[in-house]
Amino acid sequence: MSEALIFRGARLLGGDGADILVRDGVIAEIGSHLSSAGARVVDADGLVALPGLVDLHTHLREPGYEASETVLTGTRAAAAGGFTAVFAMPNTSPVADSAGVVEQELALGEAAGYATVQPIGAVTVGQKGERLAELGAMASSRAKVRVFSDDGFCVWDPLIMRRALEYVKAFGGVVAQHAQDPRLTEGAQMNEGAVSAELGLTGWPAVAEESIIARDVLLAEHVGSRLHVCHLSTAGSVDLIRWAKKRGIAVTAEVTPHHLLLTDELVRGYDARFKVNPPLRREEDVLAVREGLADGTIDIVATDHAPHPRESKACEWPAAANGMVGLESALRVVHEAMVETGLLEWTDVARVLSAAPARIGSLAGHGTPLAVGQPAELTLYDAEARGTFTEADLRGRSVNSPYVGRALPGQVRWTVHRGYATLADGALVEEPGA
Amino acid sequence: MRHLLDTRGLSRAQALRILDVAEDMADTQSREVKKLPTLRGKTVVNLFFEDSTRTRISFEAAAKRLSADVINFAAKGSSVSKGESLKDTAQTLEAMGADAVVVRHSASGAPRTLATSGWISAGVVNAGDGTHEHPTQALLDAFTIRKRRFGADSRSRGLDGVRVVIVGDVLHSRVARSNLWLLSTLGAEVTLVTPPTLIPQDVRAWPARVLYDLDEALAEGPEAVMMLRIQLERMNAAFFPSEREYSRRWGLDSARVEMLPGDSLVMHPGPMNRGLEISADAADSPRSTVLEQVANGVSVRMAVLYLLLTGERMDDEMGEKR
Numbered sequence: 082m083s084e085a086l087i088f089r090g091a092r093l094l095g096g097d098g099a100d101i102l103v104r105d106g107v108i109a110e111i112g113s114h115l116s117s118a119g120a121r122v123v124d125a126d127g128l129v130a131l132p133g134l135v136d137l138h139t140h141l142r143e144p145g146y147e148a149s150e151t152v153l154t155g156t157r158a159a160a161a162g163g164f165t166a167v168f169a170m171p172n173t174s175p176v177a178d179s180a181g182v183v184e185q186e187l188a189l190g191e192a193a194g195y196a197t198v199q200p201i202g203a204v205t206v207g208q209k210g211e212r213l214a215e216l217g218a219m220a221s222s223r224a225k226v227r228v229f230s231d232d233g234f235c236v237w238d239p240l241i242m243r244r245a246l247e248y249v250k251a252f253g254g255v256v257a258q259h260a261q262d263p264r265l266t267e268g269a270q271m272n273e274g275a276v277s278a279e280l281g282l283t284g285w286p287a288v289a290e291e292s293i294i295a296r297d298v299l300l301a302e303h304v305g306s307r308l309h310v311c312h313l314s315t316a317g318s319v320d321l322i323r324w325a326k327k328r329g330i331a332v333t334a335e336v337t338p339h340h341l342l343l344t345d346e347l348v349r350g351y352d353a354r355f356k357v358n359p360p361l362r363r364e365e366d367v368l369a370v371r372e373g374l375a376d377g378t379i380d381i382v383a384t385d386h387a388p389h390p391r392e393s394k395a396c397e398w399p400a401a402a403n404g405m406v407g408l409e410s411a412l413r414v415v416h417e418a419m420v421e422t423g424l425l426e427w428t429d430v431a432r433v434l435s436a437a438p439a440r441i442g443s444l445a446g447h448g449t450p451l452a453v454g455q456p457a458e459l460t461l462y463d464a465e466a467r468g469t470f471t472e473a474d475l476r477g478r479s480v481n482s483p484y485v486g487r488a489l490p491g492q493v494r495w496t497v498h499r500g501y502a503t504l505a506d507g508a509l510v511e512e513p514g515a
Numbered sequence: 516m517r518h519l520l521d522t523r524g525l526s527r528a529q530a531l532r533i534l535d536v537a538e539d540m541a542d543t544q545s546r547e548v549k550k551l552p553t554l555r556g557k558t559v560v561n562l563f564f565e566d567s568t569r570t571r572i573s574f575e576a577a578a579k580r581l582s583a584d585v586i587n588f589a590a591k592g593s594s595v596s597k598g599e600s601l602k603d604t605a606q607t608l609e610a611m612g613a614d615a616v617v618v619r620h621s622a623s624g625a626p627r628t629l630a631t632s633g634w635i636s637a638g639v640v641n642a643g644d645g646t647h648e649h650p651t652q653a654l655l656d657a658f659t660i661r662k663r664r665f666g667a668d669s670r671s672r673g674l675d676g677v678r679v680v681i682v683g684d685v686l687h688s689r690v691a692r693s694n695l696w697l698l699s700t701l702g703a704e705v706t707l708v709t710p711p712t713l714i715p716q717d718v719r720a721w722p723a724r725v726l727y728d729l730d731e732a733l734a735e736g737p738e739a740v741m742m743l744r745i746q747l748e749r750m751n752a753a754f755f756p757s758e759r760e761y762s763r764r765w766g767l768d769s770a771r772v773e774m775l776p777g778d779s780l781v782m783h784p785g786p787m788n789r790g791l792e793i794s795a796d797a798a799d800s801p802r803s804t805v806l807e808q809v810a811n812g813v814s815v816r817m818a819v820l821y822l823l824l825t826g827e828r829m830d831d832e833m834g835e836k837r
Contacts, residue, residue: 270623278715279523281623281647281692286716350631351624395632397601397622399645 085109085120086502088495091130091461093451094428101130103457106500111453123506125461128494131431133165133458134412135447137257137335137438138232138311138383140404141167141198143189144182145174150388150478152186155408156195158386158477160503160513162408163460163493166197166439166447167386171208172233178203178214180222187224194513195503199444202226204245204256208234213245220252227443230257232311235293237263242297246306253443255333257309258297260318261359265289270399272345272360280348282398285360287315294318298325298332309441310334312385314359316369323378333441335383336370338407338414343367343483353394353401354483357387374433375424381438384411388479406482409474412462413489420464421490427464457500466492476509516822518630518639521648522697527673530700534658535670536818537811544580544814554583557824560613561587562604563642564620569785570642570652573809574617577816583824586613601625605634613637615823623647623689638823646687652784653693655815657701659804660739662811663780675702680732681723682765683743683792684713684754690784691743695723708732710765712754729765730774739780742767742793758791768794772802780804 085104093099093111102110102120136159142150150158152169159167169186171177177186183200190198202219206212208231219226229249236242236258245256266289271277273284294310298321301308310322313334322334339357344364347355355361373379387404394401407414415434419425425433431450439448449455470484496504501514516529525533543551559578561571571587578585590604601620608616615638618626623645630639643649660677661669679698685691685707698705699722706724707714714725726732733740745761755761762768772781772794781793781803789795798805 273716275717275720278718278721279692281645281689283646284716351627352631353628392600392602395600395602397620397625397628399622399624400601 084501086123086497087115087117087120088123088125088128088130088461090124090126091128093130094431101451101459103497103500107457108451108453108455111451123495125495127465128461129427129464130451131163131427131460131462132435132448132451133460133496133498134163134434135166135438135442135444136164136384136386136408136411137168137228137381137442139167139169139386139408140172140388141169142388143173144185148390152189152198153193153195154478155386155388156190156193156198157509158406158408158475160195160496160498161476161493161509162410163412163462163496164196164408165458165460165496165498166199166444168199168201168228168442170230170232171201171203176203176207177201178206178208180215180218183219183224183226184222196498197444197447199442200224200226201228201230201257204229204231204236205241210234210236210238210241213241213248216248216254217252220254227252227254228257228309229254230259230311232257232259235259235261235263239296239300243300243304246301246308247304250306255307255309255441257311258293259311260290260293260297262289262293271348271356272362274345274363276345276348280351282348287317287362290315290359291317291321294321298322298330301332302328302330307331312337312340312359312383313370313379314340314362314366316366319369319373319378322373326378333380334378335381336374336379337385338382338411338418339405339483340370341367341374341382341418342414347483351398353396353398354405354481356398356401356403357405358403371418371422371424374419380433380441382411382415382433383438384408388477389481390479394481404481406475406477406479409476410470410482410484410489412493413470413491414484416464416491417489457497459497460493461495463492463494464490466490468492519650519819519823520627520630520639520641522650522653522693522700523648525697525700527700530654530657530697531671531673533654533815533818533822534661536821537654537658537815538670540817540821541811541814549580550582551580552582553821554578554581554824557583557614558612559583559585559615559617559820560608561585562590562608562616562618563588564590564618564625567619567643570619573812574642574816576813578820580813581817581820583820601629602632602634605629605632608637609635615640615820617642619643621645640819640823643689645689647689648693649689650693651812651816651819652690653697654819655808655812656694656741656782656784657697658811658815659782659808660780662807663804664738673702674698677703677739678706678735678737679703679739679741680706680708680737681741681743682708682729682767684745684749685709685743686713686715687746687749688743694741695721699723706732706737708765710755710761729771733771733774736776737779739782740767740775741782744784744786745788745792762791766792766794767797769796772797772800775802782808784808
């Protein structure tokens with residue numbers, strides 16, 4: 082039984098102010114001076130109303146790595162960042178490569194109640210890249226898996242990749258590739274370029290990403306299947322996707338918030354918070370991925386939220402783990418990198434952070450426009466706020482954020498999932514919907 | 516000087532100050548009693564995560580000749596997954612009251628992490644980190660070139676216009692990086708001669724010229740030729756086809772030494788692979804500075820420890836650059 086909520090004076094994506102009434106899990110009314118009878122009234126004057134955000138690339142770490150994150154803590158982080166659905170990557174322990182594990186993940190998400198958790202299945206058994214996992218069983222399971230990825234590892238063997246692309250056509254699936262040639266990145270520590278030359282850290286060359294993307298778009302074309310490219314990070318990759326789309330190849334691509342904002346110059350202090358895979362790139366890459374996102378070459382922003390315990394980052398750079406948490410900061414970073422720069426309007430933000438990821442992941446009930454009768458999945462964002470991002474802004478179990486100590490625009494004020502608030506005026510709701 | 520982490524961040528004035536103090540230290544080393552009371556009561560820890568007997572005993576001799584107490588700490592296993600972490604080790608040393616930590620580590624950047632993490636209040640001296648820097652090696656190399664060129668008249672002089680050719684595996688060499696920055700800060704003109712596979716992919720920002728042809732570089736008659744050690748494990752990674760081919764193209768053999776002007780120096784940080792990157796007669800010729808480099812290393816490290824541990828005098832004079 083969900084309470085009725087009325088958001089007074091929210092800014093719709095057209096720019097108009099309106100009241101939004103949420104009742105019984107749907108958007109019941111949108112208009113001015115709506116009657117508040119029986120509803121909790123929220124002053125939302127000037128807050129940007131967005132459809133609930135959808136993250137196609139989240140690491141929830143459960144089962145297996147609960148010291149870093151659990152489904153509960155990770156979805157609390159999601160709610161704090163304005164997300165109402167997250168796709169959970171399969172690199173757990175055990176790996177989500179079977180119907181049993183993906184159903185467990187789904188159940189954990191339902192129990193937590195903060196966001197829809199849609200499991201992603203592994204492409205190969207144990208993510209070892211050797212033989213296909215039971216993709217059909219995962220697709221037919223209660224988790225209805227449609228996105229398959231060995232994320233963290235590249236499906237490097239071209240024949241396995243071809244078979245995976247072909248096989249998922251049977252149930253409308255998509256293969257989400259972590260594009261990284263393993264041989265070209267042996268021991269890689271950071272972007273290969275002027276900074277790695279100086280710091281004496283082994284380089285991760287752009288070509289290791291681009292060569293896999295080039296191969297995969299051609300494979301997708303050849304077998305007539307759908308490819309999704311995870312966390313694209315280089316200017317050359319943007320060019321390749323642009324070329325492939327022009328050719329009519331069914332490829333979609335994502336970029337992370339950190340690749341939209343941060344560069345490899347940050348590695349100079351050897352602070353392992355900035356260690357991530359793919360690595361932070363050069364300024365010209367940042368500008369190219371922004372441009373690619375603005376012109377639609379890149380379809381979505383996905384966080385690659387990757388929690389790690391403190392000791393995995395409080396060490397010498399080469400020993401540190403790759404990854405950054407990103408759910409709590411994603412919208413604010415996109416605001417700074419794309420909206421403040423005039424590259425995207427809020428309507429576009431709704432597309433790249435909600436509608437398009439839901440569509441790519443075939444996730445029903447999310448990413449729909451804010452309209453009467455649609456599911457009540459929404460986010461209210463104060464675009465006028467500005468503040469220093471601190472560890473207190475992080476609501477998951479880990480604090481490995483590259484933004485701690487950095488000023489960011491905006492503040493997520495409300496998140497509504499299935500008609501009930503999961504974040505209320507900036508505070509997480511305990512036992513949402515109870 | 517709070518720490519010595521790299522030569523990239525040293526100003527010319529700071530570098531000259533270290534070299535000039537090293538001259539003073541060298542003078543004391545010709546006396547019958549070499550030991551000075553300067554650092555009595557101070558504790559210097561040699562924290563070596565990677566074996567390097569030469570560098571360790573050089574720092575040990577330097578600290579002892581300044582009357583500091585020396586603790587040698589050979590730590591094995593550098594990552595959190597294998598044994599004691601850098602953080603735990605640092606906090607242990609802090610609890611023991613270390614005043615300076617001389618750290619050698621296989622991970623690039625480990626000394627900076629140690630110095631900036633807040634785990635430890637001691638001054639940190641980088642004694643070689645991964646493939647990043649080895650600042651005291653570069654300082655002793657610069658000291659050696661200066662001494663050979665200017666003798667007793669070395670103090671306060673830079674290396675303006677001195678042409679130095681550095682030959683070999685620049686990609687994996689912390690010695691090359693530290694020399695590159697320091698020598699160019701001191702006014703020298705640096706040429707790097709390497710196989711194209713053994714130089715970082717983008718060095719356009721480096722203050723150096725890159726050549727692939729050693730004979731071309733030697734024909735210009737440089738004042739110093741610095742040979743880098745080839746790590747034999749690079750062979751397996753296919754950076755070059757064979758030892759023989761490497762030696763032919765980039766080795767300093769007798770014929771090449773004869774091309775050099777009579778007063779050109781031949782340098783090597785040691786240990787040498789005789790017959791691979793340097794021939795025995797080149798290594799043992801009068802123009803070779805290999806043993807002087809070892810002796811000067813003690814003086815330079817005495818200067819660094821002195822400046823690090825006798826307060827902020829250097830910072831007061833020149834301002835902390837970092």
